[in-house]
Amino acid sequence: MRNNPKNTPLAAFFGGTFDPIHYGHLRPVGALARQVGLTRITLLPNNVPPHRPQPEASAAQRKAMAELAVADNPLFDVDDRELQRATPSYTIDTLEGLRRERGARAPLAFIIGQDSLQTLHLWHRWQDLLGVCHLLVCARPGYSDTLSTPELRQWLARHRAQAPLALHQQPHGLIYLADTPLLAISATEIRQRRHRHDAVNDLLPPAVLHYIDTNGLYRQA
Numbered sequence: 001m002r003n004n005p006k007n008t009p010l011a012a013f014f015g016g017t018f019d020p021i022h023y024g025h026l027r028p029v030g031a032l033a034r035q036v037g038l039t040r041i042t043l044l045p046n047n048v049p050p051h052r053p054q055p056e057a058s059a060a061q062r063k064a065m066a067e068l069a070v071a072d073n074p075l076f077d078v079d080d081r082e083l084q085r086a087t088p089s090y091t092i093d094t095l096e097g098l099r100r101e102r103g104a105r106a107p108l109a110f111i112i113g114q115d116s117l118q119t120l121h122l123w124h125r126w127q128d129l130l131g132v133c134h135l136l137v138c139a140r141p142g143y144s145d146t147l148s149t150p151e152l153r154q155w156l157a158r159h160r161a162q163a164p165l166a167l168h169q170q171p172h173g174l175i176y177l178a179d180t181p182l183l184a185i186s187a188t189e190i191r192q193r194r195h196r197h198d199a200v201n202d203l204l205p206p207a208v209l210h211y212i213d214t215n216g217l218y219r220q221a
């Protein structure tokens with residue numbers, strides 16, 4: 001594995017449907033940034049999520065909510081490249097594009113929650129992901145640390161990083177399971193609460209809630 005001779009900072013991308021973005025996204029990745037020493041997390045809202053029903057909010061609305069959620073936080077920015085493609089937002093395609101832009105030696109990471117790790121073997125070309133990036137995994141309540149298939153368990157054991165330092169030294173190839181706070185929040189629950197006209201203000205940033213209200217989002221079941 002080639003190392004990182006120029007000490008390029010580890011770039012971390014956090015993909016999601018973000019329908020809508022909520023504290024269950026933002027708080028674990030904030031803790032992850034402190035643990036790993038990330039100076040920038042780039043949110044990557046997807047256009048056509050590969051393995052789930054299509055979002056209720058439009059791509060433009062989900063992007064706008066992501067931007068509002070992080071407007072006051074210099075740790076984050078938003079990259080809308082997946083919104084430019086009408087085809088399914090396969091993560092490997094996006095990461096290969098980022099790798100081409102950044103060169104072979106720059107350290108690159110993709111952030112997922114524990115639920116995504118459990119189903120990673122269903123992703124398009126999942127076995128190629130570590131050839132392009134590291135995977136940083138946030139804990140999520142209700143999803144076990146033990147992976148669902150023997151294949152995934154062996155793959156994790158082969159690639160697991162015990163400490164964050166190696167993530168900065170190698171350009172790709174490691175999986176880091178971070179000890180992040182557990183937040184039992186999902187976008188599904190937020191949409192359902194809105195459909196029932198129940199409050200959601202404790203679950204997402206006020207600017208996002210204001211946008212949801214102003215645009216009448218998540219009112220039709």
Ligand SMILES: Nc1ncnc2c1ncn2[C@@H]1O[C@H](COP(=O)(O)OP(=O)(O)OP(=O)(O)O)[C@@H](O)[C@H]1O
Nearest residue numbers: 016017018024112113116139140183185186187188
């Ligand atoms: N509460 C949470 N804790 C940790 N990770 C989370 C949490 N919510 C979402 N994630 C992670 O964030 C990424 C994007 O998630 P997504 O936008 O699908 O949110 P979601 O709340 O799971 O949405 P939905 O309920 O619509 O499926 C995924 O990798 C997911 O694992």
Ligand SMILES: O=C(O)c1ccc[n+]([C@@H]2O[C@H](COP(=O)([O-])O)[C@@H](O)[C@H]2O)c1
Nearest residue numbers: 015016017046050051089090091123124
């Ligand atoms: O590449 C794939 O096959 C793939 C399958 C499922 C999810 N993903 C990506 O994983 C991220 C989290 O997905 P989701 O559905 O939980 O929002 C988001 O960036 C998706 O585009 C990617």
